[in-house]
Amino acid sequence: MIKFKLNGKSVTYEGDSSKPLLWFVREDAELTGSKFGCGVAMCGACTMHLNGNPVRACSTPISMVDGGSVTTIEGLESKTAKAVQTAWQDLDVVQCGYCQSGQIMSAVALLEKNNKPTDEDINAAMDGNLCRCATYHRIRKAIHNASKSLAKEA
Amino acid sequence: MNFSRFVPQKQNLSRREFLKVSSLAAGAGFAIGSVPLVAGEATPAVQQGLGHFIKVTSDSLVTVVIKHLDKGQGVTTGLTAIVAEEMDADWSQMRWEFAPADATKYNNLFFGPVQGTGGSTAIANSWMQLRQAGAAAKHMMVKAAAKRWQVAPAEVTVAEGKIKHKSGKTLSFGDVASDVAKMTAPEKPNLKDPKDFKLIGSNIPRIDSPEKTKGKANYTLDVNQPGMLKAVIIHPPLFGATIKSLDKSEALKMKGVKAVVQTPRGVGIVADSYWTATQARQVVKIDWDESAAEKRGSKELWKSYKTMAREEGQVVRNDGDVTKAFKEAAKTINLEFEFPYLAHSAMEPMNCAVQIKEGQCDIWTGSQIPTVDQGVAASVVGLTPDKVNIHTQFAGGSFGRRAVPNADFVLDAVLIAKLSGLDAPINLQWSREDDMQAGYYRPMTYQEMKASFDDKGELSGWHQRVVSQSILRGTPFAGMIQGPLDMTLVEGGHNLPYAMDNIKVDGHEASVGVPVLWWRSVGHTHNAYSTEVFLDEVARTMGKDPVQFRLERLKEHPRHAGVLKLAAEKAGWGKKLPKNKAQGVAVHESFSSFVAEVAEVTVNDDGTYSVDKIVCAVDCGIAITPDVIKAQMEGGIGYGLGSCMSEAVTLTDGKVDQANFYNYFPMRMSKMPEIEVHIVQSGESPTGVGEPGTPPAGPAVANALRKFLKKPLTKLPFGDRLDLA
Structure with a gap:
């Protein structure tokens, strides 16, 4: 039996241990904010945090999260997360919105580790998250804005 | 569309x-x-x-x-x-x-x-x-x-x-x-x-x-009706291949698999979860009949397109006397352009949920043409269209992909639901590979552009020839073709706004078994590129400034001229730049909106380059929601630019070479330029902004990169490294 924390709550899973985390979260736990985009960790739409690090849940076998702690877009509640989501809304970053849960998860993970990212840092952290609406221009601005608002609070 | x-x-x-x-x-x-x-x-x-x-x-x-x-x-x-x-x-x-x-x-x-x-x-x-x-x-x-x-x-x-x-x-x-x-x-x-x-x-x-910022927006992927089953589908490996024999015994033995059905479009697998359906897919054995399939690869298609281009096609514009202009020319120039097939590759791979129960058919999907999807579903299920209820969901992108004249992925889902005989709701989800390989691309296109100059060096003739596939012919929308040629081939080219005495545009419809579709701005994707890049080449030949040259010939087109002047002014057109930087410009009307873009690029000695900034001016009549308009320009530019820089669907022996984002390369964060959008104040009725930002992006960048090259970029995509030799 696989046991882990999902958004702070204990969950268990029995069955095919190669099943990707994404499908457990979406179909078993019925949290649908994380999306399926490629299935091979090339687009980032499924990004979740595993023990605080961003992972591509579509390519993370559920066996890998045993004993760990997983956070999805539904479980975001840190100060950083609030700053990011506020910045996202202030700038109306979203278009179709499908990739945005993943974008936000990657952005939050970046800012949790580096609260003053440069453009180069943003490229490195965000290049794995595709957006076909090409909202990159606003994502970059939103990350800088979130960084500034966090600095003000501190 | x-x-x-x-x-x-x-x-x-x-x-x-x-x-x-x-x-x-x-x-x-x-x-x-x-x-x-x-x-x-x-x-x-x-x-x-x-x-x-x-x-x-x-x-x-x-x-x-x-x-x-x-x-x-x-x-x-x-x-x-x-x-x-x-x-x-x-x-x-x-x-x-x-x-x-x-x-x-x-x-x-x-x-x-x-x-x-x-x-x-x-x-x-x-x-x-x-x-x-x-x-x-x-x-x-x-x-x-x-x-x-x-x-x-x-x-x-x-x-x-x-x-x-x-x-x-x-x-x-x-x-x-x-x-x-x-x-x-x-x-x-x-x-x-x-x-x-x-x-x-x-x-x-x-x-x-x-x-959408909190992960709460619902897409087709998220539709979860009580008792909902999941489905995947195996499409033929080649366009036009059919099923010779199917062995579904292994798949049916798997726990959670509810049905494996052969449809006219492939094999559908219904299971209790997406993962189970995906596992079952691996053990379905299909023997394909490829005798009627399209087996030509890109190489063969380019050869055939170039052969077609030797003959005159259907002439859709013929002002003045182009033949005479070329015969009497003191000088001529010409360019040949190659545009590959492009995948829409919306972030949400195609999907559709269906339930057929008690004389009703319920469909949950993001549909660009509900009337077609409703009609097709009704005819498949054997109901009147009013018994087909479409519950529209947000679409995770589309760019034209969710507007298919034969209902495509909706048809897949309805066929699976009907043939499985299940009355539970079934959510069909294509994989990324299905999405990339099951067709419906921006048509591959070959173009020849020719210009003539008289003995005073003045432009005397302009001739554009387009070879591409028709999007409309053979579909239920064929009635939209009103002349001898499907105008999606030449739109944006045949109505070139620049004043010219002698201009001719003709086109050939190539017959290829690869399904094609409207892709954000349709024919404008290639015609804006070929005409605006060639126009710069004409201006260069005449020793004229690209903006000045365009304005001289746009006197009858104040809205084109208006956006061009605004973009040029805001971008500081002609400003002094370091040696490794350059500007380029393009202006284009599509869908009754007018957009000009000025690109600024940096080119390094090793041929690598970056697009640093795009300044965009748009005239779409009354601006209802200015920030949404700006966002559509930004996104349209990213979409257009990505395609010109790095996207291509190619075929080998009829099979699509690309499968996923490891060999199909859309724009990513690190390549995205800074974008500045200016909206022209207008009292005209509002027109669309979803597509018009896309066409000028590629040619504006190509025209900027041209300053470092021996000849213009005519073969797309550009790739990561330019040939500076």
């Missing part, structure tokens, strides 16, 4: 535009006849209460029924704003919901009797319809309040969601909702003078931002 020819060039609302889609009836197997409709006029003259676009509840919330699909372009915000403006509602009380599939009420006024989203028409065709609906609602609310108060309606005003009498008394929208429901709507309500607009033109926040 290309319905552009049905959009009045000037949005003259009294002009009657007729669209006959009788071929739809035959092709899609359902009867909608050929009902001519008048573009730009509200549909029913007499209606009870608020009609079918607006709902007001007792809590004073105003819900606008959105007849278009929101696939990111922000139409839920724009259409809601139009109604709110005419009702004088407060933005905070506005809500929205997607309309059901019902073309009698929710047809696109530019598509005739078809409900649909495409050709950047959502705002343009709804503009007067929703203004009238909103104005009628306000008129009735004023009348109802006046009656309550026993005063003259002239003494009643509405502002910020409150109905007020000059005495100071107020009522909310909810207070009069039940009275209004019993009233008859005025046929011609007074519309606001645009100078009194408060919401329109202001920076209204996107209405869908909060839910």
